[in-house]
Amino acid sequence: MRVLVRVRPRASRNKVVGLHAGRMKVQVTAPPVDGAANQAVVDLLADCFGVPRRSVSIVRGTSGRDKTVALASLDRTAVEARLHELLDQ
Numbered sequence: 001m002r003v004l005v006r007v008r009p010r011a012s013r014n015k016v017v018g019l020h021a022g023r024m025k026v027q028v029t030a031p032p033v034d035g036a037a038n039q040a041v042v043d044l045l046a047d048c049f050g051v052p053r054r055s056v057s058i059v060r061g062t063s064g065r066d067k068t069v070a071l072a073s074l075d076r077t078a079v080e081a082r083l084h085e086l087l088d089q
Contacts, residue, residue, distance in 0.1 A: 001074050005067045009037040014044045016086045038062055049082055
């Protein structure tokens, strides 16, 4: 499953914020230097969706705020259900 993500680096905490223009909006504390923000996005999404970090990979947008992230072993229904749970908190 591929997910479109909008990233805000250097935030006060790591969290999924909501949806923005059809993308999942996330905030990470890491700066966008040397791949730190990308790794923080992978770690955050792995924790949120309950999958190993090796199951999450950035397939497009490694140098920008808009990214395409692949979540292995998850289908669309599981991703949507978990996203709704995260946004209801």
